[in-house]
Each structure stands twice: as structure tokens, then as C-alpha cells.
Amino acid sequence: MRKIFILFGGIILLAACNSSTTNAPIETTSEGEINISVEESFKPIIEEQIKVFNSSYPKAKIHVFYKSEIECLKDFTNDSTRMIIITRGLEKSEQTGFKNQLGYAPTFGILAYNAIAVLVHKSAKDTLFTLKQLGDKLKGVDPQEVVMDGNNLTGINRFLKDSLLKQATFGKNVHGANGSADVITYIKNHPNAIGFLGLNWVGDKYDPKQVENQKQVKTAMLECTLCEENGMYAQPSQATIGRGQYSLSLPIYYILKENSPGLGSGFLNFLSLERGQLIFRRAFLVPAKMGFKKRNGLLN
Numbered sequence: 528m529r530k531i532f533i534l535f536g537g538i539i540l541l542a543a544c545n546s547s548t549t550n551a552p553i554e555t556t557s558e559g560e561i562n563i564s565v566e567e568s569f570k571p572i573i574e575e576q577i578k579v580f581n582s583s584y585p586k587a588k589i590h591v592f593y594k595s596e597i598e599c600l601k602d603f604t605n606d607s608t609r610m611i612i613i614t615r616g617l618e619k620s621e622q623t624g625f626k627n628q629l630g631y632a633p634t635f636g637i638l639a640y641n642a643i644a645v646l647v648h649k650s651a652k653d654t655l656f657t658l659k660q661l662g663d664k665l666k667g668v669d670p671q672e673v674v675m676d677g678n679n680l681t682g683i684n685r686f687l688k689d690s691l692l693k694q695a696t697f698g699k700n701v702h703g704a705n706g707s708a709d710v711i712t713y714i715k716n717h718p719n720a721i722g723f724l725g726l727n728w729v730g731d732k733y734d735p736k737q738v739e740n741q742k743q744v745k746t747a748m749l750e751c752t753l754c755e756e757n758g759m760y761a762q763p764s765q766a767t768i769g770r771g772q773y774s775l776s777l778p779i780y781y782i783l784k785e786n787s788p789g790l791g792s793g794f795l796n797f798l799s800l801e802r803g804q805l806i807f808r809r810a811f812l813v814p815a816k817m818g819f820k821k822r823n824g825l826l827n
Contacts, residue, residue, distance in 0.1 A: 554789050555788075555789070555790070555793070556788050556789065556793030556796065557586065557587055557793050559587060559588070559789065559790040560588040561589060561590070561790045561791055561794075562591075562607050562608050563589060563591050563592070563609060563791075563794075564592045564593075564598070564599040564611045564612075565592070565611070565612040566613045566614060566681065567593045567681060568614075568676070568682060568725035568727075569612055569641065569725065569727065569779060570593050570707070570728075571728055571734070571810070572727045572779075572810050572812065573612060574591075575810065577591060579803075580794060580797050580803075584793070587793070589790070595680035595682075596613045596614060596681055599612075599613050603625075603633075603784070604628075609783065609784060609785065609790075610782065610783045610784075611781075612638075612779060612781050613682055613780055614685070614779070614780060615682070616635040616636070616637075616780050616782065617635055617782060629784060630786070633784040636781060637778045637779065637780055638780070638798050638799065638803075638814075638815055639778075639779045639815050640768050640769070640776050640778055640812060640815060641725050641726055641776070641779055641812050642768050642776045643686065643687070643725065643726070643775040643776075643777055644723070644724055644746045644763050645749065646710065646714050646724060646729065646744050646747070647714065647721050647744065647745060647746075647747050648714055648715070648717070648718040648745075649742070649743050649744060651719075651721075651745070651747075654747045655747065655748050655750075655760050656748070657749075657750045658690075658752075658774055661749070664721065665687060665691055665701060666692060667697075667700050667701070670698075671719070671720070672700055672702065672719060672721070673698075673700055673701045673702065673720065673722070673723070674702045674703070674704050674710055674713045674717075674720055674722045674723075675703065675704065675722060676703065676706055676707060676710065676724070682777070683723060683724070683725065686775075686777060687723065690775070707724040707725060707728045710723070710724045711740055711744060715743045721747070726746075726811070727812060729741065730746070730810075730811045730812075731811055733809070734810075746762055746763055747762075748760035748761060749773060749774045749775065751767075751773075751774070752774055753770065753772050754772055761774075763775070764811065765808070765812070768813045778815070779807075779815075781795055783795055799816045
């Protein structure tokens with residue numbers, strides 16, 4: 528009788544284990560649920576990527592949080608955040624730290640190239656700037672009113688400090704807005720100000736909201752440092768970014784921590800392969816993983 532009871536108890540325990548395994552969340556490269564954090568300046572293009580990805584993989588749930596670059600990196604130290612998308616990769620010290628924490632190093636790379644657009648009012652007459660002129664405006668040497676995302680921890684603010692200010696502080700004429708959308712609104716209402724924001728907020732000629740904004744604001748041209756002729760200026764576009772002619776291009780980096788293929792890897796594959804790269808291209812950004820050439824058709 529005792530043997531029968533032990534055997535029966537073992538069957539119950541085995542069934543409980545199998546039930547627990549059956550009820551465990553399923554995750555594959557196209558199914559499951561993950562959290563990602565994204566630099567706020569990339570919001571329009573990443574929203575479009577997730578929209579198309581979800582339409583193809585309805586069992587995949589990507590919860591995205593748009594934050595400053597520093598906040599994204601802080602999120603990445605938590606177990607709940609699987610991927611971040613920001614303007615830089617990991618430094619060696621960060622790679623070592625994550626490897627010690629996780630037991631493996633996260634992967635990272637460039638998905639596409641964005642740019643920092645210099646935004647002015649539609650009525651502005653001064654639309655040509657050298658990098659020195661922009662630096663003087665940001666330092667306050669030139670007191671023209673400047674507006675950008677009010678969070679000093681964003682990738683755009685860090686990039687401008689590194690490239691134009693050389694780590695100097697912003698002048699008192701530099702004002703903070705509540706995100707990139709507010710930068711556009713501010714320039715609409717202040718004709719004498721200039722603003723800095725990601726090109727993907729104002730450069731898409733097929734996005735109805737961006738087309739409407741272009742009736743009241745426009746992007747300025749910056750000195751071209753790689754043009755053959757002196758005194759040339761370039762607007763931010765796929766061509767000028769791809770050729771290195773626009774001075775304030777900005778990479779879009781992914782950083783992923785998955786030691787085995789999961790939904791994060793599946794989303795990364797989508798972003799890196801043809802469909803995801805085409806979405807970057809159609810948003811007038813420059814794909815980094817795939818080159819697309821225009822082909823001329825032959826008519827008989």
C-alpha cells in the first residue's frame with residue numbers, strides 16, 4: 528500500500544511539473560513579450576517599424592518606452608529591458624561591466640543613419656550656417672534664441688556637446704522644450720528662433736503630419752565639409768547623409784542582450800533585413816545594413 532501511495536505521489540508531482548512547463552510563457556523570434564527603451568528622437572521611425580513588425584507577427588508584443596539616452600542605458604541594466612535603441616554603441620568599460628553581470632557581452636551595431644536637423648521658421652531669411660556659427664549660437668556667443676529637447680541627457684544634446692561645443696556648456700539663450708514635437712511647435716510660434724531635432728521628425732515627405740509642419744517650418748543648410756568646391760552648403764537628406772556631406776549625421780544603434788534567440792533577436796533581424804531597412808529608407812534615412820540601388824527599367 529505504501530509503495531502504491533509513493534508511486535501515486537510521484538505521478539502527481541510529475542504532472543505538476545509538466546503543467547508548470549506547459550503554462551510557462553512561450554517565446555520565439557516571432558512570439559512573446561519584451562520591453563525595449565528607445566531614444567526619444569527616434570520615436571517616429573521606431574513606431575513605424577514596430578507597427579509593421581506587429582502586423583506580420585501578431586503574437587509578438589513589444590512594449591516600447593521613449594526616453595533620454597542616459598535613461599535607456601539605465602533601463603538596460605534591468606532584467607526587464609531586453610533591447611535599447613540609442614545614438615551610440617557600448618564603450619569597452621560598459622561591455623566588460625555587462626559581461627560580468629550577465630555572463631556574456633551584449634551585441635550592438637548601427638541600423639541606419641539619421642541626422643540632426645536645424646529647424647527655422649518658414650519666414651526666416653538666414654538659412655545657411657557654418658558649424659562655427661552653430662557652435663557660437665549654442666554657447667551663447669551669438670544670442671539668437673535656440674530650442675531643443677529640454678532633457679540634457681538625450682543623444683542629440685550629447686552629440687552637439689561633443690561635436691560643436693567640445694564639452695562647453697550651453698548658453699543662457701538655449702531653452703528646453705518638452706520633447707521633439709514641442710521643438711517644432713516652438714519654432715512655429717517664434718520666427719526668430721532656431722531648433723535642433725532628429726531629421727525623422729521633419730524629413731518624411733509622405734507623412735501627413737510632417738508635410739503639414741513643413742508649411743510653417745523648414746530645415747536649414749549646413750556648410751559641406753566634403754564637397755569639392757568651397758562655400759557649398761547641404762540640406763539633410765539621404766544623399767548628403769550617405770555621402771558624408773551633411774555635417775550633423777547621427778547613427779541609430781541597437782544594443783541587445785539575448786544569449787539565445789528570442790523576440791529581441793527576431794525584432795533585430797526584422798530591422799536589419801530588407802523590410803526593416805526599406806522602412807528606414809522610405810522615411811528618408813540611410814539604411815546601414817543593406818544598400819538599395821535604383822534600377823532603370825527597359826521599355827520595349
